[in-house]
Every structure is written in C-alpha cells, then in structure tokens.
Amino acid sequence: MIAQPGTVVWFARHEARLAWRDWLAMMAGGNRRRLRRIVIVIALFVVFMHFVAYWTVGRYADAAPDKVMLIAITASILLAALLMLSQAMESMTRAFYSRADLDLILASPAAAEKIFAVRIVTVALSMAMMALPLAAPFIDVLIALGGWRWLGAYGLIAAMGAAATALAIALTVALFRLIGPKRTRLVAQVVAAVIGAAFVIGLQVAAILSYGTLSRVSVLQSDTVLALAPDPGSLFWSPARAALGGGTALLGVLGVSFALLAAAIVLVAPRFGEYAVTAAGAGAATVSQAPQAAFRPTSRQRVLRRKEWTLLRRDPWLMSQTLMQMLYLIPPAVLLWRSFDNGHAGYRSGYQLLVPILVMAAGQLAGGLAWLAISGEDAPDLVASAPVPARFIVRAKIEAVLGVLAVVFAPLLAVLAYAAPWDALVTVLGIVVAATAATSIQLWFRTQAKRSQFRRRQVSSRVATFAEAFSSIGWAATAAVAAASVWLAIAPGLLAFLVVAGAWFMSPRAQHA
Amino acid sequence: MQHFSPPALALEIHGLVKRFDRPAVDGLDLNVRVGEFYALLGPNGAGKTTTLRMIAGLLRPDAGTIGVLGIDALADPVAAKRVTAWISDEPMIYDKLTPREYLEFVAGLWDVAPALAEPRANALLGWLELTPHANERCEGFSKGMRQKVALAGALIHEPQLIILDEPLTGLDAGSARQVKSVLRERVRAGGTIIMTTHILEVAERMADRIGVIAHGRLIAEGTLEELRLKAGMNAGASDNASLEDTFLALVAEQPQAA
Numbered sequence: 001m002i003a004q005p006g007t008v009v010w011f012a013r014h015e016a017r018l019a020w021r022d023w024l025a026m027m028a029g030g031n032r033r034r035l036r037r038i039v040i041v042i043a044l045f046v047v048f049m050h051f052v053a054y055w056t057v058g059r060y061a062d063a064a065p066d067k068v069m070l071i072a073i074t075a076s077i078l079l080a081a082l083l084m085l086s087q088a089m090e091s092m093t094r095a096f097y098s099r100a101d102l103d104l105i106l107a108s109p110a111a112a113e114k115i116f117a118v119r120i121v122t123v124a125l126s127m128a129m130m131a132l133p134l135a136a137p138f139i140d141v142l143i144a145l146g147g148w149r150w151l152g153a154y155g156l157i158a159a160m161g162a163a164a165t166a167l168a169i170a171l172t173v174a175l176f177r178l179i180g181p182k183r184t185r186l187v188a189q190v191v192a193a194v195i196g197a198a199f200v201i202g203l204q205v206a207a208i209l210s211y212g213t214l215s216r217v218s219v220l221q222s223d224t225v226l227a228l229a230p231d232p233g234s235l236f237w238s239p240a241r242a243a244l245g246g247g248t249a250l251l252g253v254l255g256v257s258f259a260l261l262a263a264a265i266v267l268v269a270p271r272f273g274e275y276a277v278t279a280a281g282a283g284a285a286t287v288s289q290a291p292q293a294a295f296r297p298t299s300r301q302r303v304l305r306r307k308e309w310t311l312l313r314r315d316p317w318l319m320s321q322t323l324m325q326m327l328y329l330i331p332p333a334v335l336l337w338r339s340f341d342n343g344h345a346g347y348r349s350g351y352q353l354l355v356p357i358l359v360m361a362a363g364q365l366a367g368g369l370a371w372l373a374i375s376g377e378d379a380p381d382l383v384a385s386a387p388v389p390a391r392f393i394v395r396a397k398i399e400a401v402l403g404v405l406a407v408v409f410a411p412l413l414a415v416l417a418y419a420a421p422w423d424a425l426v427t428v429l430g431i432v433v434a435a436t437a438a439t440s441i442q443l444w445f446r447t448q449a450k451r452s453q454f455r456r457r458q459v460s461s462r463v464a465t466f467a468e469a470f471s472s473i474g475w476a477a478t479a480a481v482a483a484a485s486v487w488l489a490i491a492p493g494l495l496a497f498l499v500v501a502g503a504w505f506m507s508p509r510a511q512h513a
Numbered sequence: 514m515q516h517f518s519p520p521a522l523a524l525e526i527h528g529l530v531k532r533f534d535r536p537a538v539d540g541l542d543l544n545v546r547v548g549e550f551y552a553l554l555g556p557n558g559a560g561k562t563t564t565l566r567m568i569a570g571l572l573r574p575d576a577g578t579i580g581v582l583g584i585d586a587l588a589d590p591v592a593a594k595r596v597t598a599w600i601s602d603e604p605m606i607y608d609k610l611t612p613r614e615y616l617e618f619v620a621g622l623w624d625v626a627p628a629l630a631e632p633r634a635n636a637l638l639g640w641l642e643l644t645p646h647a648n649e650r651c652e653g654f655s656k657g658m659r660q661k662v663a664l665a666g667a668l669i670h671e672p673q674l675i676i677l678d679e680p681l682t683g684l685d686a687g688s689a690r691q692v693k694s695v696l697r698e699r700v701r702a703g704g705t706i707i708m709t710t711h712i713l714e715v716a717e718r719m720a721d722r723i724g725v726i727a728h729g730r731l732i733a734e735g736t737l738e739e740l741r742l743k744a745g746m747n748a749g750a751s752d753n754a755s756l757e758d759t760f761l762a763l764v765a766e767q768p769q770a771a
Contacts, residue, residue, distance in 0.1 A: 289611075289648050289649055290611045290613075290614065290648050290649075290650065291648070292613060292647070292648050294627070294631065295617045295620065295627035295630050295631040295634070296617075296627060297626065297627050298621060300621060300622055300624060302621075303617075303618055303621030303622060304622075306618075307607070307610070307618050310609065310610065310614070311607060311609045311610070314609040314650070315609055378605075378606075378607050378608065379605035379606060379607060380605075381569075381571055381599060381601055381605050382599075382605040382606075382619070382622075382663075382666070383622070384570070384571050385569045385570060385571060385594055385597070385598075385599040386594060386619075386622035386623060387591045387592070387594035387595040387622075387623060387624070388591070388622060389591060
C-alpha cells in the first residue's frame with residue numbers, strides 16, 4: 001500500500017528508507033559480500049553475548065529484589081539513560097545544524113512539522129535500537145530463566161529512548177535560547193560528551209575520594225549509599241521495578257516517557273525549521289578575526305605541524321569530539337592528586353591501575369588525531385603539489401600528533417614519575433607503542449576525507465576501527481601486566497603485536513605493496 | 514632520466530597514458546611554450562583534469578613523459594613542483610585559517626623566505642581585493658573569495674607554470690574579472706598558463722593557443738583561426754564561426770569511446 005504523499009506515514013516511509021540505506025552503507029559500504037560477512041559476525045556476537053549474559057546475570061533471574069539489587073539495576077538504568085541522552089543530544093544538534101534536505105523541505109508546500117515530528121520519533125527509535133544489541137542478550141537470558149515478567153525490560157528500553165530524546169530536545173532548545181545558535185553547537189556537543197561520561201567518571205571519582213580505588217562497585221555497595229537510598233516501596237525505584245517486570249511500574253514509566261516525547265514533538269516540531277534556519281544563518285554570519293602577525297622564518301616540517309595544531313585548536317567541534325577520551329583521564333588525575341595528598345605509602349596498587357588507563361587513552365586519542373592529520377586533510381592537492389617529499393609530509397603530521405599527546409599526558413606522567421618511577425616508565429613506553437600503533441594503522445588505511453567527516457571516520461574502514469581499538473586495549477593490557485612483571489607481559493604484548501600485524505596484512509597498503 | 518629541450522617549452526608531454534577502469538588519457542602529446550596562455554578544451558570525461566593532475570604531480574602516469582621547464586617531472590617531481598602551481602575548481606583552503614595565515618603556510622611549503630613572502634602576500638591580497646578580509650577566517654567566505662585566496666596561494670612562490678582546472682567555475686562576474694586580470698598579468702610577466710575551461714568565451718579571449726582533447730587524445734591544436742580552419746575544412750564550419758561552433762564541430766568528428 002502506498003501512503004498518501006505529504007502524510008506522516010509517507011514521511012515515515014521516506015525517513016525509514018533513508019535510514020536503512022544509510023545503515024547499509026555504513027555497515028557494508030555497498031559491498032554485498034562484506035554485508036554477508038558482517039551479518040555472520042553480528043550473529044556470532046549475539047550468541048557470544050548470550051553466553052556472557054548467562055554467566056553474569058543468569059543467577060539473578062529468580063532473585064527477589066532487595067535494596068542492593070534495586071540500587072544496582074537503577075545505576076545500570078541511569079548509566080544507559082545518560083548514554084542515550086548524550087547520543088540523543090548529538091543527534092538533535094546534528095539535525096539542527098546540518099542543512100542536508102532542509103531547503104527542499106521548507107521550500108515545498110508540504111507541512112514541515114510532520115516530517116520534523118517523524119524525525120524526532122526516528123531519533124527516539126534509534127536511541128532504543130542503539131541499546132538493544134547490548135541489552136537484549138541479558139533480557140533474553142532473564143526471560144528464559146526467570147519468566148515473561150522480564151519482557152518489561154524491553155518496554156523500559158523503549159521508554160528510555162523516548163524520555164532521553166524528549167530531554168535532549170528540551171536541553172538543546174534551552175541552550176539555543178539561552179546562549180544563541182552560534183554557541184549552542186559547541187556547547188551542546190560538549191554537554192553531550194560530559195553527560196555520556198559523567199556517571200561513570202563521577203562514580204570513579206567518588207570511589208577514589210572515599211576508598212582510594214577506581215572501582216565503581218565499591219560506592220554502589222557502600223553503607224552510605226544503602227542508608228541514603230529510599231525505601232523499596234518508593235516511586236524512585238519505578239524504572240528498576242519496570243525492568244523487573246512490575247506491570248504498574250512499567251505502565252507508569254511508559255506513560256511518563258511517551259507523554260514527555262509527545263510534548264516535545266508538539267512544542268518543537270512546528271518550530272524545528274525555524275531553529276534549523278537560524279542555526280544555518282549563525283554559521284554563515286561568523287566572522288572570526290585573528291591578530292595579524294608577521295611571517296616567521298621556519299622549516300617546512302614546522303609549517304606543517306603548526307598548521308595541524310592551529311586547525312585543531314580552532315575547531316571546537318573536533319575538540320569536543322576528542323573530549324570524551326580526555327574526560328576519562330579525570331579519575332586517574334584525581335587518584336594521583338589524592339595519593340599525593342595522602343603520602344605515598346599504600347598506593348602502589350592505585351598507580352598500577354593508572355598504567356592501562358593512560359595507555360588506552362593515549363592509543364585512542366592518537367588514533368583520532370592521526371586520522372585528522374593524515375586522512376582529514378582539507379587541501380590534499382595543495383599539500384601534494386608542494387615541493388616536499390611525501391615522507392616529509394607524513395613525518396610532520398605524525399610529529400604533530402605526538403606533540404598533542406605529549407602536551408596532554410606529560411603533566412600526568414611527570415607526577416607519576418615522581419610518585420612511582422617504574423610505573424611511569426612502563427606507562428611512557430606503553431603510550432609510545434600504543435600511539436605509534438594507532439598512528440600506523442591510520443597511515444595504512446588512510447583515505448581522503450574532509451575534517452568535517454571525522455564523526456564518520458569509523459565507517460571508511462571497519463578493519464581499521466576494530467584494529468585500532470583492539471591494539472589500544474592490547475597495549476594497555478601489556479603495560480598493565482608489565483608494571484607487575486615484564487616477563488608476564490610478553491604474551492599480551494605478542495597478541496597486541498599480532499593485532500597490528502594483522503591490520504597491516506589487511507590494509508590496502510600491504511595489498512598494493 | 515629523460516632529457517628535455519632547454520626551456521623554450523614550459524611543458525613537454527610525450528605519449529602520456531593513464532588508465533582507470535578505461536583509458537582516461539591515451540597517448541597524449543602536448544607542448545606549451547614559455548610565456549604562453551594555453552587553453553585545454555574537451556567534453557566531459559575527455560581526460561583534461563587527469564592530464565593536468567599528472568602534470569601537477571598529483572597522479573602518476575602509466576606511461577609517457579612529462580617535462581616542466583626542462584625538468585623531468587616524473588624523475589624529479591620535487592624540482593618540477595618548485596616552479597609549478599596547481600589550482601582546481603574546488604578551492605583548496607583551510608576554513609580555520611585566515612588568508613594571511615594560509616599564504617604564510619603555502620609560502621612555508623614552497624620554502625619562500627618570509628622577507629619575500631610577506632610583501633608578496635600583501636600585494637596579492639591587495640590585488641585580489643582581499644585586504645579587508647586578510648585576518649578573517651575563511652569559513653565564512655563565498656566561493657569567489659575562496660577561489661581568490663587559493664589563487665593568491667598559488668602565486669605566492671611566483672611559479673613559472675600555472676596549471677588551472679576550471680578556475681572560473683561558480684565565480685561572479687566581478688571575481689572572474691579579477692582572476693582573469695591576475696592571470697593576464699602573470700603571462701605578461703613571462704609566466705606560462707595551461708588552463709581547462711568550459712567557458713569557451715574565456716578561452717577565446719584569453720588563450721594564445723587552444724588544444725582540444727577527446728577520449729584522452731589531442732584532436733586539434735592552434736589559434737582560434739587555425740582551429741576554425743580545421744573545423745571548416747573537416748566539418749563545414751564557416752570562417753567566422755565562434756569557438757563554440759568550432760569546438761562542437763571538432764568534437765562531433767570524433768568516434769564515441771568504446
């Protein structure tokens with residue numbers, strides 16, 4: 001059946017087709033054979049996750065919900081909701097600021113609020129879909145072992161998607177009105193990044209301040225939290241009870257969430273176009289003046305490095321995209337500061353916890369920066385047509401990446417070197433190796449793209465994305481083990497090396513070599 | 514290493530071949546004299562941009578030779594790039610840099626001493642009427658302003674061979690006139706320009722010689738009169754036919770690519 005043009009159903013069909021093709025392109029890049037492989041990998045992942053779920057939550061399927069359980073479930077829901085809110089804010093900001101088909105929609109005689117309403121619902125659906133791959137195996141296992149009551153958890157995910165989207169709209173529109181469209185783009189993305197990391201980091205910082213460890217569980221199971229938590233009969237536990245299959249609680253949570261989403265649609269959809277047009281106008285009207293400085297004598301490598309640093313410094317969007325990785329450095333910094341505050345004795349294990357965190361963060365940050373420097377070149381022809389050998393250009397760009405890493409990690413490493421020299425040495429070596437591996441992977445899989453495509457960099461090569469992530473994890477594990485025993489670190493080090501070697505063999509560079 | 518004639522020729526191409534899924538450039542021979550304004554015309558997909566990208570050192574040919582002012586551009590690309598500038602229809606600039614910073618960056622890449630580069634940058638910015646915007650970031654610039662910034666960048670090292678791929682696409686009349694005036698000035702100062710364009714009026718008015726390329730080969734070359742004569746002899750175009758008529762007549766003679 002073909003829907004009447006201009007109706008909500010017709011727009012929904014149009015949006016669904018675009019979303020499906022976008023997903024296919026993202027997953028397979030138009031390659032059918034690759035799509036088949038991806039489907040197999042996803043199927044294997046789903047099976048594997050069901051086993052993981054069985055081991056971790058299987059024993060709780062029939063457990064009676066006490067206060068400790070309610071706290072644990074509520075904390076998990078809060079974590080997932082914050083991540084959804086962060087993603088929804090990202091999506092709404094993108095919807096406001098990307099022109100895409102806006103001119104076409106607004107120039108047409110169709111009722112624009114209908115398509116904007118559909119787009120808001122699409123964001124809510126995508127938030128729920130995003131949570132499903134991770135949550136579904138756990139829910140399935142609980143349903144299989146504990147009965148149909150656990151089906152309510154799926155309802156809770158739908159409610160969370162709706163509520164997170166409604167809240168994201170409210171936050172974005174509030175920012176728009178408070179600080180104007182020009183600043184909202186950056187601030188909304190920074191807020192999204194902070195919200196995404198806030199819960200985990202907050203718990204870690206609280207744990208460090210209270211107990212001197214990075215463990216999140218220690219806070220959630222502490223007597224203080226148990227004492228402060230409301231009684232088990234309180235409405236506060238409604239989301240947790242909904243997840244546990246409480247019919248009334250589920251109906252309540254669903255009702256409130258969908259009412260919030262409906263209110264957001266009714267209030268914002270008619271003005272969505274106006275916001276988007278204002279946002280587009282704000283970008284065009286931007287005039288940023290730089291102070292006039294005299295030309296400075298310098299080498300060609302320095303010229304290239306300076307260019308990379310200037311572009312990075314001046315691009316708040318890219319800064320916010322890398323902010324997530326930097327936020328995770330806050331707990332280690334707090335741990336260091338706290339350890340220093342309390343003297344050195346007894347905190348050796350705390351320092352060892354820092355080693356993999358710092359190495360992992362460096363690997364991830366280096367991967368992002370390397371993509372920007374190596375693949376995200378806005379004037380590739382200009383640089384390629386310059387009388388500079390290609391290897392000089394690559395070297396200068398790698399130096400630019402390492403320079404940023406040095407600025408970010410040097411202060412932490414300096415403090416660590418003073419407190420625990422061996423751990424600091426291992427961390428430095430781990431950072432150098434992880435950053436070199438991530439940069440090399442970006443070099444082997446380099447493509448030609450605009451810096452503005454940074455968000456979609458993972459799409460260009462799944463192999464590179466996974467290799468970069470596994471390499472960082474591998475080197476972080478190696479460094480963590482090496483901090484305790486160098487000999488034991490050989491095995492994880494070898495695995496990490498194999499990941500990097502595997503990436504080289506699968507890279508286009510190796511195939512053309 | 515291939516030996517090229519002393520630089521009476523700014524550009525000397527022999528048997529240039531580049532294949533993608535089909536031949537894009539197929540045994541092209543082309544000579545451009547020093548101080549000449551040469552326009553390269555051809556229908557879409559004829560191989561014009563591929564040819565220019567190989568001359569600029571952005572693509573490696575499958576076969577053939579390229580000489581730039583007596584330098585073997587394939588054996589010593591860095592030396593050839595030193596005397597060359599490349600401008601494409603999409604301005605290659607950085608949104609987050611100002612025109613002055615961009616020119617400083619380009620001057621640095623071409624190793625131009627700051628004492629030389631700065632006055633040149635000021636002169637170019639003035640010439641292209643960019644001085645009031647010299648310290649504004651390029652992100653808010655129109656296509657015309659961006660193209661002028663890119664042109665200033667291309668001229669900062671005073672190149673002897675300027676390669677332009679559709680430099681006037683999307684420019685308003687005022688910006689197009691400024692760009693044309695700057696290019697004419699470069700030729701008067703002894704520079705050589707090779708340019709592709711779809712605006713045949715520009716080729717007709719500005720070029721000393723015109724080459725017509727189809728299916729990766731040069732099918733005709735000469736002044737407008739010479740081309741008119743060739744088209745007239747072969748396809749019946751009249752003596753006072755416009756370049757557009759002449760071009761269409763020449764291209765129509767070519768068999769379709771397989």
